[in-house]
Amino acid sequence: MSDHRHAEVISLDDRRRGISAAEAELRERCREPRADGSPCRLYLDANGMCRVCQPERSEPTPPTPLAPELPTFDDAALDDLERAVRGVLAFVRRRLTGDFVVDDYGFDRELTEQVIHPLSRPLYQRWWRVRTVGIGHVPDEGGALLVANHAGAIPFDAVMTKLAVYDEHPAHRHVRELAADLALRVPVIGPLARKTGNTLAHTDDAVSLLTGGELVGVWPEGFKGIGKPYRDRYKLQRFGRGGFVEVAIRAGVPIVPVATIGSEEIYPIVANLKPLARLLGFPYFPITWQFPLLGPLGIIPLPSKWVIEFGEPIHTEHLGPDAADDPMLVFEITDRVRDTIQQMIYRNLMGRRSIFF
DSSP states (O other), X not given: OOOOTTOOOOOHHXXXXXXXXXXXXXXXXXXXXXXXXXXXXXXXXXXXXXXXXXHHHOOOOOXXXXXXXXXXXXXXXXXXXXXXXXXXXXXXXXXXXXXXXXXXXXXXHHHIIIIIHHHHHHIIIIISOOEEEOGGGSOSSSOEEEEEOOOSSSOHHHHHHHHHHXXXXXXXXXXXXXXXXHHHHXXXXXXXXXXXXXXXXXXXXXXXXXXXXXEEEEOTTTHHHHTSOGGGTTOOOOOTTOHHHHHHHHHTOOEEEEEEESGGGSSOEEEEOHHHHHHHTOSOOEEESSTTTTGGGGGSOXXXXXXXXXXXXXXOTTTOGGGGGOHHXXXXXXXXXXXXXXXXXXXXXXXOSOSOX
16 A cells, blocks of 8 residues: 655646646645644745735735826926927027028028918818828939819919928928919018029029029919819820920930829819909819808818829930920920820829728
8 A cells, every 4th residue: 555645746837837746745734823833834935925824914905096197307408399389489580680691592590490381281281191102212412393184263283282291301492483473463472482492483583593403393284274174184285385394305304204193182173263263363263062152161171182293314414405495305295204104193083992081
């Protein structure tokens, strides 16, 4: 008959967990006295307590009342706030004293970066939720001509394209828009447009900016594009006689086609009051879904979702300045640019789920 007095006992819990007798022997046991005076022989857990003696030795800890979370300001946040306040005050002081710089065309870089762009970003990021595609096709340095479609009754697409290049491009470059004479003669809007980088759509000015290493934006459809009815949306109008191609060839810079979708739906034009437009000296007087039906609220653009795609550059550097005098070559490149933008528009229209989402 075998002696079981010295046999190692393995608990059922150890058996279920697959712990062997040798492993169980290495575990420390509890030695707290029981009620009958005998020592407790249960295994200790990671906290040095067994399951039987633990309630006797540990008292429940009262819950700590939750304190309300208050905003905290570390030194870095306070430094950022102080710098921002100093920057605003310095900007106002320079404006009041006239101590600021504009270039030969009236471009005010500081005003554009610190006032105009911050005011435009809510429209770009929240209202129209602009998605930019192919921004890498815009060169990091040197001149280039951005050629885009135009729509929307009010040229917000030019503003959004300018902001897209500045915010999304790694080099944060500014786009100098070529504007019609009428746009620059409008009170308040005209001087502000010049300060934000617009200049007259003249060959000499455009070539000068491009050879100076600037990005120049042009919308060849002009008023025919932004004033076209909603039924003709996303159908490109004529690109004129190819003056922008001549400019690119003379300056020896690439042409970057740009396609914007979403701008056609911000002010859907259902009619054009031409007699009233002629009376006021406007190229068109649009009647939209919102205006004049909604009165002053009609000036609020609809929140369509935008996509701005920058296509692969069409190079003209190898042609030489004299090629600008070849009308057949100019027409050929003009048609190529127009067709490229039209195909980009169709591709993006097929890829979007809806106008607003």
